[in-house]
Amino acid sequence: MPSTSVSAAATAIHARFRVAWPGFALDADVQLPGRGVSALFGQSGSGKTTLLRCLAGLERAPGGYLSVRGEVWQDDARGVFLPTHQRPLGYVFQEASLFAHLSVRRNLEFGMKRVAAAARRVSLEHAIALLGIEPLLERMPEKLSGGERQRVAIARALATSPRLLLMDEPLAALDARRKAEILPYLERLHDELDIPLVYVSHAPEEVARLADHLVLLDGGRVLAAGPIHEVMPRLDLPLAHGEDAFVVIDARVAAHDEAYALTRLEFGGLPLWITGLDTRIGAQVRARVLARDVSLALSERHESSILNVLPARVVSLDEADAGRTLVRLELGGSAMLARITRRSAVQLGIAPGMEVFAQVKGVALLR
Numbered sequence: 001m002p003s004t005s006v007s008a009a010a011t012a013i014h015a016r017f018r019v020a021w022p023g024f025a026l027d028a029d030v031q032l033p034g035r036g037v038s039a040l041f042g043q044s045g046s047g048k049t050t051l052l053r054c055l056a057g058l059e060r061a062p063g064g065y066l067s068v069r070g071e072v073w074q075d076d077a078r079g080v081f082l083p084t085h086q087r088p089l090g091y092v093f094q095e096a097s098l099f100a101h102l103s104v105r106r107n108l109e110f111g112m113k114r115v116a117a118a119a120r121r122v123s124l125e126h127a128i129a130l131l132g133i134e135p136l137l138e139r140m141p142e143k144l145s146g147g148e149r150q151r152v153a154i155a156r157a158l159a160t161s162p163r164l165l166l167m168d169e170p171l172a173a174l175d176a177r178r179k180a181e182i183l184p185y186l187e188r189l190h191d192e193l194d195i196p197l198v199y200v201s202h203a204p205e206e207v208a209r210l211a212d213h214l215v216l217l218d219g220g221r222v223l224a225a226g227p228i229h230e231v232m233p234r235l236d237l238p239l240a241h242g243e244d245a246f247v248v249i250d251a252r253v254a255a256h257d258e259a260y261a262l263t264r265l266e267f268g269g270l271p272l273w274i275t276g277l278d279t280r281i282g283a284q285v286r287a288r289v290l291a292r293d294v295s296l297a298l299s300e301r302h303e304s305s306i307l308n309v310l311p312a313r314v315v316s317l318d319e320a321d322a323g324r325t326l327v328r329l330e331l332g333g334s335a336m337l338a339r340i341t342r343r344s345a346v347q348l349g350i351a352p353g354m355e356v357f358a359q360v361k362g363v364a365l366l367r
């Protein structure tokens, strides 16, 4: 059975499930950190929802095991199985399932009443403030937009003071504008709440923005799992070979250049220039660099309009894609991918261990 691990101290959720149906089998053994966002990522039919439903106890996986921050919710070998309603979790589905006959406020109160006063760790006020739904409280669900409904559904899940939040493609039914509207709220949950969130998605941009930890599923098996910084640049995984392959880089806002409307980020002692931000100096941000936006040069001094030319070391190469070479770089303690033509790789003599310069054509700020 594929098994992945995070350091013992950080391990807070351990899930081991096997489900066998005609035509599909889930066989997963994962350890997830007890804080932050873990994304279950993979193609349609890879088993993301099935694994999430196992965590919720909605899918009965005989012989399964689940512990969440020291509490055992399922251990079939010892006859332990908490039914869903006894698991302190919040579940947000693709389509918000609010009670149509109750106002937003009553929907929230309904969620909260299910929790004994002593177990309440997120107040209703806090949930309302986090999701910015104060102006919607007296409305009926039918008078809400899809995005607003989803924010209410998330607030309702929070109001139950869950120890684990599960979200199954909560943005999938929304158009791009609504998605963009909700993402900052999800980021706030991530930053302000001490509740682990397991987030199902097949949208790389959502994963890039939200996830700290990634579980890559393929055909019901765990292909890889680990911190997003480690999983994304792995050349042996399909992610790195996709058209939009990227890495995320955690950086600090170091300076603003007002004259040119640019901001200098810093990571591992290296500068990374980006279109001007109005973020305060010292703030931590996350940036995304696409593999196809990185090219390589042997010297730093190149007549070029590219702002970011950074010293890097070639770690490994992959030539599996026709005519293209994928290069894994190490710079400033971070991994980066460069996708160049095979011809360039040969002409430059790119090889593991070589010192090169990474020309980074584009950097997108994620959060």
Ligand SMILES: Nc1ncnc2c1ncn2[C@@H]1O[C@H](COP(=O)(O)OP(=O)(O)OP(=O)(O)O)[C@@H](O)[C@H]1O
Binding pocket: 021, 022, 023, 024, 042, 043, 044, 045, 046, 047, 048, 049, 050, 051, 202
């Ligand atoms: N109750 C069930 N009985 C039999 N097969 C099922 C059942 N539920 C799901 N499946 C099958 O299991 C496979 C995995 O489904 P699952 O919904 O977990 O995938 P997913 O990765 O979440 O996909 P998507 O991104 O499309 O939602 C699919 O082939 C699906 O048809």
